[in-house]
Amino acid sequence: MGVTLAILSLIVLIPLSAVALKASEQSWQEFFQAAFNERALTAYRLSFGAALIAAAINGVFGLLTAWALVRYQFPLKSLVNGIIDLPFALPTAVAGIALATLYAPNGWIGALLAPAGLKVAYTPLGVVVALTFIGLPFVVRTLEPVMRDLAADVEEAAASLGATRLDTILRVILPALAPAWMTGFALAFARAVGEYGSVIFIAGNMPYKSEIAPLLIIIELEQYDYAGAATIAVVMLSVSFLMLFVINAIQAWARRLAA
Amino acid sequence: MSRLRHPTEDPIWAKVLILVIVAAFLASVLILPMVTVFFEALRRGLPAALEAIGTEDARDAIKLTLITAAITVPFNVVFGICASWAVAKYEFPLKPFLITLIDLPFSVSPVVAGLIYVLVFGAQGWFGPWLIDHDIKIIFAIPGIVLATIFVTFPFVARELIPLMQEQGVDEEEAAVSMGASGLRTFWSVTAPNIRWGLLYGVLLCNARAMGEFGAVSVVSGHIRGLTNTMPLHVEILYNEYDFVGAFAVAALLCFLAVVTLVLKTLLEIAQPPSRPGRH
Numbered sequence: 001m002g003v004t005l006a007i008l009s010l011i012v013l014i015p016l017s018a019v020a021l022k023a024s025e026q027s028w029q030e031f032f033q034a035a036f037n038e039r040a041l042t043a044y045r046l047s048f049g050a051a052l053i054a055a056a057i058n059g060v061f062g063l064l065t066a067w068a069l070v071r072y073q074f075p076l077k078s079l080v081n082g083i084i085d086l087p088f089a090l091p092t093a094v095a096g097i098a099l100a101t102l103y104a105p106n107g108w109i110g111a112l113l114a115p116a117g118l119k120v121a122y123t124p125l126g127v128v129v130a131l132t133f134i135g136l137p138f139v140v141r142t143l144e145p146v147m148r149d150l151a152a153d154v155e156e157a158a159a160s161l162g163a164t165r166l167d168t169i170l171r172v173i174l175p176a177l178a179p180a181w182m183t184g185f186a187l188a189f190a191r192a193v194g195e196y197g198s199v200i201f202i203a204g205n206m207p208y209k210s211e212i213a214p215l216l217i218i219i220e221l222e223q224y225d226y227a228g229a230a231t232i233a234v235v236m237l238s239v240s241f242l243m244l245f246v247i248n249a250i251q252a253w254a255r256r257l258a259a
Numbered sequence: 260m261s262r263l264r265h266p267t268e269d270p271i272w273a274k275v276l277i278l279v280i281v282a283a284f285l286a287s288v289l290i291l292p293m294v295t296v297f298f299e300a301l302r303r304g305l306p307a308a309l310e311a312i313g314t315e316d317a318r319d320a321i322k323l324t325l326i327t328a329a330i331t332v333p334f335n336v337v338f339g340i341c342a343s344w345a346v347a348k349y350e351f352p353l354k355p356f357l358i359t360l361i362d363l364p365f366s367v368s369p370v371v372a373g374l375i376y377v378l379v380f381g382a383q384g385w386f387g388p389w390l391i392d393h394d395i396k397i398i399f400a401i402p403g404i405v406l407a408t409i410f411v412t413f414p415f416v417a418r419e420l421i422p423l424m425q426e427q428g429v430d431e432e433e434a435a436v437s438m439g440a441s442g443l444r445t446f447w448s449v450t451a452p453n454i455r456w457g458l459l460y461g462v463l464l465c466n467a468r469a470m471g472e473f474g475a476v477s478v479v480s481g482h483i484r485g486l487t488n489t490m491p492l493h494v495e496i497l498y499n500e501y502d503f504v505g506a507f508a509v510a511a512l513l514c515f516l517a518v519v520t521l522v523l524k525t526l527l528e529i530a531q532p533p534s535r536p537g538r539h
Contacts, residue, residue, distance in 0.1 A: 003341050004338070004341045004342045004345045004357070005345075005357070007338055007341075008342075008357070008360050008361070011406070011409060011410055011413065012360055012363060012364070012410070012413070013360065014379070015375035015376055015378070015379050015410075016363075016375055018375055018378040018379045018384070018385060019371070019374065019375050019378060022378050061280070061281070061284045064277050064280055064281050064284075065281045065284070065285065067277065068277055068278055068281045071269070072274055072277075072278065074278055078525070080285065081525075082521050082522070082524075082525045083285070083289055083290065083293075083521070084285075084289070085521055085524065086289050086293065086517065086521065087289075088464065088467070088468075089464075089467045089471075089516075089517035089518075089520040089521050089524075090293075090471065090513070090514060090517040091470070091471025091472070091473060091490075091491045091494075091510075091513045091517070092471065092473050092474070092491075093471075093473040093491040093492075093494045093495055093510075094296060094471070094491070094494060094510040094513050094514055094517075095292060097296075097494065097498050097506060097507065097510060098292035098293065098295045098296045098299075098510070099292050101295050101299060101503075102291055102292055102295045107295075108291060108295070109287055109291065129288070132288055133288050133289070133292070136288060136289070152267060155266075155267040156266060156267055159266030159267060160266065165266075165269060165270065165273075168267075190365075190366045191365075191366070193368070194366070194367065194368025194369065194370070194371065195368070195369075195474075196368065196369055196370050196473070196474035196477075197369070197473035197474050197477075197491070201495075201498065213368075214368050214369075214370035214371070214474065215370075217368075217370050217371065217374055217478075218370060218477070218478065221374065221377065221478065224383070226377075226378065226381075226383055229374055230374070230378060233368075233370075233371045233374050233375075236368055236371055237367065237371060240363075240366040240367050240368070243366055244359060244362065244363070244366050
């Protein structure tokens, strides 16, 4: 136990407090200037906005994927099931260059979208694609066990009472999945906000346009502006803590609901 | 004559529609990117790809990645067992705080994970001057890379073991101790068999992340070729130099590793099916 606490303090707690201390070396005015200047605000907007959209996309398609995996039989099912976890296992840099190539104007998918005037790679849309890749397994893997445990008798009861299939899904199944769905959404969002490797290759990284917040930290580090880098890190860490809190609250709520 | 549909089954048109949508989605987000990696790596044939993996810089990067994983994984196994043991078998104040700390690296941006070590050990950092005086290099050197990797892979083993150990409670260990078994003996004969699948699972995910970490390592490494370049960083360098065959050849190697990880993971799940929601 003592070992655990010692290691946790050494590796997590002390270095994390270094960020807060570094950021607090500035005056309030400097802090606000570093944390909320125009360029930083645009970066947060992109990081949080794209993460939110990506989590929403995963919320829809992840739900359908989990449903297909739990309820349907189809060829190559175990292969599909295995590949869902690819974003956990594939290094983010590899995902980044693969997505950038695939969605570039001359890539397989990018070439299909180009005639429609849709540019994905090197635009904020590319950021959304990368964050969707990163977040998918969180939604699917959180929903799956809950879907599998759904009691069949409730569905049968609804059907025998004359509910249409759509009614049963909207009023019986989806409400039962809501807590797990929200947890998956929050996990995907939390992961996407801080994501770096898979995004920078596809984002284009134009200041004020397609620059994500973690990249801004790197840029300030390269300019030896340690306080500035720490300031943005503090903002992002606050959001991380908030997300952890939200996820715990959702899970506690789900447990109360289940009890 | 049509067979009647069971009331809890979706109509056939809905099934087909959902399967088509899911297939299209998975193809564009997961499958085609993976195919792209191998396709681009082999664009100029297998010899060119093998040559890219065989360069000295690439081999150094592979070596460093293996060294990093070889230090990180055992460290996290030991720590994971200690941490889950403390959380599951003892009651103490601040326990929720401890669990939050263990979970934290999951939700901290990898870039921030790298930054915190630069602030502590970098030239401008807390221990910077002292480290320079004693000629110890941590940032822009291998220790920094290992530290940052340990940080981001911290929760994998502990997270797998905590629920397993909590489920088992302390009855069996108490029985063993009361019959005269030593602490170590109790661990090996009673606790270890119960947690081995979870432990393997955690090790697998921890290893995959350790070998593939990019953001955190990128901040602390300094990108010195042949010295502090890991495989993912080498991919970035080659890609930015427009050496796409080289970048994708190294990427294909990492991708192959990911596939092996997924296969092993599937086998482990068959050995012991997961039942807990929200695992990472």
